[in-house]
Amino acid sequence: MAKKRAAKFEVEIEDINLMPIMNLITLLIPFLLLSAQFIQIGVILVDWQSRARARTQKKEDENKRTLGLTINITSKGYDITTKEKGSACPSKTANGQPCIPVSMSGGNKIYNRVALRKFLYEKFWKPNKSNNSLEPDKLDRNIYSDWGKVTIRPESTVPYEVVIQTLDASRELPPEAKGDVSGNLACVFKKPQGQQEWQLTGNCMFPFAQLAAH
Amino acid sequence: MSNRMDSEEKARQERIEAKKAERREASKKFRKDPLKITSLMDALTIILIFLLKSYGSDPMEVPQKKNELMLPKSSSVSNMSECVDIQISRSAIVVKGKPVVKVLDGKTLESGATESSNPMLITKLKVQLDDWRKKAAEEKKKDVQKYEGEAFIAADGQIPFKIIKQVIFTAGMARYTRFTFAVVKTRGG
Numbered sequence: 001m002a003k004k005r006a007a008k009f010e011v012e013i014e015d016i017n018l019m020p021i022m023n024l025i026t027l028l029i030p031f032l033l034l035s036a037q038f039i040q041i042g043v044i045l046v047d048w049q050s051r052a053r054a055r056t057q058k059k060e061d062e063n064k065r066t067l068g069l070t071i072n073i074t075s076k077g078y079d080i081t082t083k084e085k086g087s088a089c090p091s092k093t094a095n096g097q098p099c100i101p102v103s104m105s106g107g108n109k110i111y112n113r114v115a116l117r118k119f120l121y122e123k124f125w126k127p128n129k130s131n132n133s134l135e136p137d138k139l140d141r142n143i144y145s146d147w148g149k150v151t152i153r154p155e156s157t158v159p160y161e162v163v164i165q166t167l168d169a170s171r172e173l174p175p176e177a178k179g180d181v182s183g184n185l186a187c188v189f190k191k192p193q194g195q196q197e198w199q200l201t202g203n204c205m206f207p208f209a210q211l212a213a214h
Numbered sequence: 215m216s217n218r219m220d221s222e223e224k225a226r227q228e229r230i231e232a233k234k235a236e237r238r239e240a241s242k243k244f245r246k247d248p249l250k251i252t253s254l255m256d257a258l259t260i261i262l263i264f265l266l267k268s269y270g271s272d273p274m275e276v277p278q279k280k281n282e283l284m285l286p287k288s289s290s291v292s293n294m295s296e297c298v299d300i301q302i303s304r305s306a307i308v309v310k311g312k313p314v315v316k317v318l319d320g321k322t323l324e325s326g327a328t329e330s331s332n333p334m335l336i337t338k339l340k341v342q343l344d345d346w347r348k349k350a351a352e353e354k355k356k357d358v359q360k361y362e363g364e365a366f367i368a369a370d371g372q373i374p375f376k377i378i379k380q381v382i383f384t385a386g387m388a389r390y391t392r393f394t395f396a397v398v399k400t401r402g403g
Binding site: 154167186 | 251258261265276285287288289290291292370371372373374375376379382383386392393397398399
């Protein structure tokens, strides 16, 4: 009995053979590298004007002022108008010029989106920001019933890329606005899981874009 | 002369034997002390996890191709959600991976693509979108007549707005009320 207890077994533990796993991983990596998307795709929300008008008819019929901000993208440049006052740059319009003309570079037309963003900020957003807000609980106090909305009206020949740049320029505040708002200048639409409607977060200029035919 | 040759041959044989012995030693040493691959395994596992994460992060993929479908860049940081995707490349309009209408020279639609009475309405596209909207309404158990769809449009940056306008109008006729444009993010979020 004593002999049995004294008997010792030496068990030699061998290292795990990692080679098969290594082979598998090495095969998986090239496959995943080929199918992986390194570019991040984002979205821009837009409405088609006729539909948007029908949906917001009730709100805009209230006894409030309407800004009716419209950006016309023509072959000559950006022409900005409002329902309230007409052309945003009457002197230029009188001479048949757009508010922000295109420039030519290497035979291509360059639309100045930086100037457009600054123009919208200085002419419309900054003078009216104290009396208007995009926060849901402050909407009733807004002077303009359509605050935050913009209609983009591109000509048929305008490239889609320019439309996207215009949407960017009207949605986001320029760097000059840093002192006017708290937090960063990003304007984000988020769709919570399982919900139908998008929610707006961040600091935005005119985020509710509608596209219309010229 | 032959003695000298024998000694040279002997020396050569000895050198070969010594090399063989050296190799045997190295082999024994390798067997005793195998290559350490644990750190390599760690690195590969991290790469694998990163790739798997990027593989399944977006609900929809937009395959980009030069001179065919290159999305415009945007400062937007909003992420996409699941909905019907319409791709407008320089050669075709594709709904959920199925080509519907041809685009000629990246500028105009093929002849007969639109209705003669309404040049804004793309007939084949409307049929496809109607089908997808019905399917979506049935999946979500909602009234097919009242259900309003959401379309995700991924178009090449150089496509003229006229085609985008026709697609949006047609989608609107098929009761798609909200549109999201796909863009390449220029900043994270």
